[in-house]
Amino acid sequence: MDNSSVFLEKRYKMICQIQKFLSEGCSYREIAKRMGVGRNTIAKYREGDPKELSMYGIRQSKLDIFYDFIIQCLDSGWSKSKTVKEIYAKGYTGSKSNAFEYLCKIEQKENKYFEAQPYIRTMTEGLKYRTGSIGKEKDYITREGIFRYMWMNTELTVAHKNFIHDHYPAVWELHCCIKEFRNIFKKRNVPLLYLFIEKYCKSKIKALKSFAEGLKRDIDAVENAVVYDYSNGFVEGTNSRLKMIKRTMYGRCRKRLLEAKLRYVRKCRNG
Secondary structure, eight states: OOHHHHHHHHHHHHHHHHHHHHHTTOOHHHHHHHHTOOHHHHHHTSSSOHHHHHHTTOOOOGGGGGHHHHHHHHHTTOBHHHHHHHHHHTTOOSOHHHHHHHHHHHHHHHTOOOBOOOOOOSOOSSEEEEEOTTSOEEEEEOHHHHHHHHHSOOOOOHHHHHHHHHHOHHHHHHHHHHHHHHHHHHHTOHHHHHHHHHHHTTOSSHHHHHHHHHHHHTHHHHHHHHHOSOOSHHHHHHHHHHHHHHHHTTTSSOHHHHHHHHHHHHHHHTO
16 A cells, blocks of 8 residues: 555544544534644534545546556566657656656655666767758768867768868867867977967967967966876865865864864775
């Protein structure tokens, strides 16, 4: 028996008991004292069919009629998305958010979970085909394809490269900027860094110009990053960890407890 059934049964028994005491001539005060309920509750249930009164305020869901089917889907290892799709096919007319919320409640009740929806990649290359208005196929480059070309060095056809160069010069300039900046760190060449800054400080693209000017302002640190393998990442990570511990311990006792917390974390890290 689930929680809602138990609640309905308790309410039904309470209503029957209230009406029984009233039929025996007991006052509201006496009933309230015996049963531990308020006078308003007694007045609310003094008349009427106990079964109907016990159902008052219990909201029925449109998905209740699909409950057995949902349990079957849960036992069959279906995903939530597939289950909701089939519910709509069977005539459900409510919102998807309510449907997914209903499935979550069933998971909690049954202590069992729907299978995760597998991630299916719909496109792995930068080229797709669409049917034009005149019935001919037209090839086009997707955003993902351009992103992969710039960041992951995936190849595009010569026609597509020429199209990007002619129609989207900003994208082409960004691609060149990424390649040149990576080349600086790959070759550990400081002169290339200065040439890079000089070139892109004159760029018409505001974001690239701002990036180059930022490198120029912090040139000493950037030079060291290019030349040396050393990094302050360890120090920054330690600072972040200390700040996190400080935030979690804020307002809790004194400095002594914070010190014990730090020593405990250090001990756990050292094994």
